[in-house]
Amino acid sequence: xxxxxxxxxxxxxxxxxxxxxxxxxxxxxxxxxxxxxxxxxxxxxxxxxxxxxxxxxxxxxxxxxxxxxxxxxxxxxxxxxxxxxxxxxxxxxxxxxxxxxxxxxxxxxxxxxxxxxxxxxxx
Numbered sequence: 138x139x140x141x142x143x144x145x146x147x148x149x150x151x152x153x154x155x156x157x158x159x160x161x162x163x164x165x166x167x168x169x170x171x172x173x174x175x176x177x178x179x180x181x182x183x184x185x186x187x188x189x190x191x192x193x194x195x196x197x198x199x200x201x202x203x204x205x206x207x208x209x210x211x212x213x214x215x216x217x218x219x220x221x222x223x224x225x226x227x228x229x230x231x232x233x234x235x236x237x238x239x240x241x242x243x244x245x246x247x248x249x250x251x252x253x254x255x256x257x258x259x260x
Contacts, residue, residue, distance in 0.1 A: 232252075
């Protein structure tokens, strides 16, 4: 059973940066894609970014492309989300998820989830 734990959330001003981390426990971390999702109050969970098991392929939501960078360190069983030029609309709880069976952008297809970390962007 894989367990995921996010860290790195917090409060930041508009235009600032944060780096989220997601540490995984369990075998075969490098064998499956890892994704980041977020959920703002009153809204559905939405796709942010995903990275393949090897790290060679990445995808981003249009809303974060050019501002966020996903990466992974398979030796450390960790995936990262570097967030820059943050805007108010980035405020949400951010979740990492692993091992999608199907669409990499559909949260319902992911087998494992972390508990989430709050990111708040203030003016």
